[in-house]
Amino acid sequence: MGLTATLQGFAEKCNQHERLRVMNRDWTRNVRVLAEDVGQDYWIRSVAGELSAGEGELSEDADMEIRADQRVLEAVFSGEMTPTEPYNQGDLMVRGNQDDLFRLDVITLMIWGE
Numbered sequence: 810m811g812l813t814a815t816l817q818g819f820a821e822k823c824n825q826h827e828r829l830r831v832m833n834r835d836w837t838r839n840v841r842v843l844a845e846d847v848g849q850d851y852w853i854r855s856v857a858g859e860l861s862a863g864e865g866e867l868s869e870d871a872d873m874e875i876r877a878d879q880r881v882l883e884a885v886f887s888g889e890m891t892p893t894e895p896y897n898q899g900d901l902m903v904r905g906n907q908d909d910l911f912r913l914d915v916i917t918l919m920i921w922g923e
Contacts, residue, residue: 812844812883816851816862819886822920823860829919833858838909841871844879851882873905873913888921 810818823829836858842851852871853862875882881900884890892914895901903910 810883810887812842812849812851812879812886813862813864815883815886816842816853819920820853820860820862823916826920829916830858833912833916836912838872839867839869840873840875840905840913841867842882843874843876844882845876846878849879873903873909876902876904885917888917891921892917 823833833855834857836855838855840853840855842853843849844851849864850866851862851864852867853860854867877885877895877900881890881895885892885895885901892901892903896903903913
C-alpha cells in the first residue's frame with residue numbers, strides 16, 4: 810500500500826470519527842514522520858482537529874516527530890500493530906510535548922481499539 814497511502818488512510822479514518830473531530834477541535838499540530846530505513850519524510854497535519862497527511866518535508870516547524878522503519882510506521886498507522894510494542898522495544902521513537910503524545914495514543918486507541 811505504501812506509507813503515503815497509509816498515512817492518508819489514517820487521516821481519513823480520524824476525520825470520519827465524530828468523537829475524535831469534537832475532541833480534537835482545539836488541536837492544531839504539525840507532525841514529522843520519518844521512515845529511517847529509507848530516509849524519507851512524511852507528515853501529518855492537524856488543523857482544528859481535521860487531519861491531512863502526505864509525503865515530503867513539512868513547510869512549517871514540527872510540533873512532534875515520529876521515527877521508525879517504514880514497515881513499523883505502516884503497521885502502526887494502518888492499525889495492524891499498536892504503537893506500544895515497537896515503542897517499548899525502541900523501534901518507534903516519538904518526540905514532542907507529553908500532552909500531544911497522549912492525544913496521539915488516544916486517537917489510535919479510539920480508531921482501532923487495543
